[in-house]
Amino acid sequence: MIFENTQEPIIDQLTFDLVQKIRSNVRRYPDGWGEVHLLTGLMYCADCGAKMYVHRVNNGKREAQYTCSAYSKVPVGTLCPTQHRVSEENVLILIKDLLKAIAEYSKIDREAFTKTVIEAQDKKSSADIVKKKQTIEADNRRLDELEKLICRIYEDNILGKLPDERYMFLSASYEAERKKLAEEVRVCEQSVQEYNKNAHNAERFITLIDKYANFEDLTNQMLLELIDKILVHERDVKGSINCSQEIEIYFNFIGRYLPPDFVKEPTAEELEAIEIERKKKEKAHAAYLRRKESGWQKAYEARVKAEKKAKIEAMKEEIQQEDQNNGVYLVVADSPEGQPTIVRKGEVYDGKKATFPVAI
Numbered sequence: 001m002i003f004e005n006t007q008e009p010i011i012d013q014l015t016f017d018l019v020q021k022i023r024s025n026v027r028r029y030p031d032g033w034g035e036v037h038l039l040t041g042l043m044y045c046a047d048c049g050a051k052m053y054v055h056r057v058n059n060g061k062r063e064a065q066y067t068c069s070a071y072s073k074v075p076v077g078t079l080c081p082t083q084h085r086v087s088e089e090n091v092l093i094l095i096k097d098l099l100k101a102i103a104e105y106s107k108i109d110r111e112a113f114t115k116t117v118i119e120a121q122d123k124k125s126s127a128d129i130v131k132k133k134q135t136i137e138a139d140n141r142r143l144d145e146l147e148k149l150i151c152r153i154y155e156d157n158i159l160g161k162l163p164d165e166r167y168m169f170l171s172a173s174y175e176a177e178r179k180k181l182a183e184e185v186r187v188c189e190q191s192v193q194e195y196n197k198n199a200h201n202a203e204r205f206i207t208l209i210d211k212y213a214n215f216e217d218l219t220n221q222m223l224l225e226l227i228d229k230i231l232v233h234e235r236d237v238k239g240s241i242n243c244s245q246e247i248e249i250y251f252n253f254i255g256r257y258l259p260p261d262f263v264k265e266p267t268a269e270e271l272e273a274i275e276i277e278r279k280k281k282e283k284a285h286a287a288y289l290r291r292k293e294s295g296w297q298k299a300y301e302a303r304v305k306a307e308k309k310a311k312i313e314a315m316k317e318e319i320q321q322e323d324q325n326n327g328v329y330l331v332v333a334d335s336p337e338g339q340p341t342i343v344r345k346g347e348v349y350d351g352k353k354a355t356f357p358v359a360i
Helices: 013-025 088-108 110-158 164-197 202-211 220-226 268-294 296-325
Strands: 043-045 052-055 065-068 227-232 247-251
Touching: 013 220, 043 052, 065 088, 088 110, 088 202, 088 227, 088 247, 110 164, 110 202, 202 220, 220 227, 268 296
Parallel strands: 043 227
Antiparallel strands: 052 065, 227 247
């Protein structure tokens, strides 16, 4: 038997929950780079719900970008249709601006800030709890139906109305569904209990905002304490460098929250500039389609493809050499004698030289 809260804890509950969150988010230890990116474990695809994976190098440049992990699973594009690629730098700028706006709003009008935060928390939690209560009711009704069905097929089998093979199939099917529903009811009931116990956790979020007065330098601990998850939508124009892309930031305890006037409607001048840029892109794309139809584009790409690839490979080699000089990469042939060399799963070592990351 387990009796909780009988002794003074070594660490407080918030610290314990934060550590568990870190452990659950990062499935592996930091590799040769010796670092975990700030947004690791927080980024999710808005369409399929899969986690976003970080890529440290992009086309020979040190530009960390996140992509949907489900998209790249073979066959590519089956589980999720697009990459949902997003720059880590852009997301961090958005988070920084949002946190600064929240902190400033809390200082200017503390009473209004507290009120809006509590309303956001209540709105988010109430909507979730209503759905969970509806799920509990529907699952319980179905569980009652399953009990009656199981009894009925048992009686039919005993009376010879239902063959044994058919009875075994239906019985196994009903039992599997019963276990699944019972587990779903248990999880939902637990969530409802947690909500009733922590009905107004908005105060904890306000405390965290006060704790970090300066959001100029973001840290992993700060983001994990404040942010629950970040949902990344696909760009409005897939593949376009300059276009809008929706990013949803959900905070711990209160869910999605935006301070008043954070999202501003574009001015007439800005709308005009956007329209001019859109027309330029449409014109350029039409010219590309004409070149593609005439065959000129294919010939052009054939000429520059090898040159472009060689340039990118040279840039990657330069980055790789820099990492090797910093001790991130090791040449296997130069490894200290007598010490084991661990090669990552799926990597090939030819017995002479390798420039992939290894751990000693």
